[in-house]
Amino acid sequence: MSNPLKVALLGAGGITRSHLPAYLEHPDRVELVAICDMDEPRAAALAGEAGIDSIYTDFNTMLREADIDAVDNCTFHPAHAPLSITAMEAGKHVLVEKPMAMSVQECEDMIAVADKTGMTLMIAQDLRYSPEAVCVKRLIDDGKLGDIHAGRTHLMQKFGVGHDRYADAKQGGGILMSVQIHHIDLLRYYMGNVKRVTAVCKSVTDTMANNAEDLVTAILEFESGAVGNVFAFPGDTPMDIVDGKRTRSDREYIVYGSEGTIHSTPQTDRNMAHFGEVLFAPLTGKSAGEFTPVDTSDAGTPSLKPFVNQILHFEECIRTNTEPFSSGRDNIDTMKIIFAIWESSKTGKAVELKNL
């Protein structure tokens, strides 16, 4: 690889504004050299913000002409697998936005091409790269929660308005693929792989197209024996303000162990993405102890911004030839949870992930 890693952004939509700071703040490690979007004004606008003048409207032309080591794929969901495969076959490492792909077969194809070409394939599950997630994972791995018995996550969000494509089942949309995949992936990061799923999904608001789900209730059975619950509903949560702080969130996760509990809090700072600080309470005797914020001062992440950390992790993995925490090989097991939720809701039966 070049030093710094030379990257092209593929897609110049909303999420690239969260990717851009990594390139602007750490040009010594990741240099943004080109931008490609089939919508030229979008590509030009992003190039202006990034201070570069190399723009393309055709991906294959960019692959042929631009001097790049890697592609940061921020396109629509159905384009994730085909364009990532094309990039790897052209000898480019790939960071691809979530969701990894549209089917188990596509995920397997991407992993196979990464293996064949030796390219790094990483999925942008940015929450894993937050200082909070790094420290919670460390607490769990150090046994501070004891045996993990259960986890749950809920999301209350009216989805679809202004997100047509991402709320359309025919275009890989729905609340699971578009939003809750982050929280499901985090539960899996903390609790390990899931072996069985039982679920009901519904499409209950007219902002969702082609029966894309916005109501979900799912029971997860983890390989460890722990259980989990995933719930989504397109409604409002009252946001109580106490001492200037929100006390209830439209999204949260909880992990229950034999020795303690982890609980996310509402987001107060955009940089923290999706959640605020995370609280930990050790179990004292028969009741929970006092919840206090997990100390993130020694997280060791280069930035407070998860998106910056994930792009620097991508660069580090390529430089050191190591597998990313959210590699394709890892992420297929997050994707299978969502495919199993859909399958169970369709058939009314429990779905074993090993059968997918």
Ligand SMILES: NC(=O)c1ccc[n+]([C@@H]2O[C@H](COP(=O)([O-])OP(=O)(O)OC[C@H]3O[C@@H](n4cnc5c(N)ncnc54)[C@H](O)[C@@H]3O)[C@@H](O)[C@H]2O)c1
């Ligand atoms: N991590 C997060 O928190 C987060 C948040 C929002 C979106 N996302 C994900 O990021 C991805 C992009 O989302 P967005 O909101 O930026 O979408 P967007 O619709 O704003 O932008 C996507 C861009 O990709 C371009 N594009 C699509 N196919 C292309 C092709 N073949 N060649 C060139 N350009 C192409 C489109 O023209 C468009 O400008 C999605 O996968 C989405 O789920 C992640």
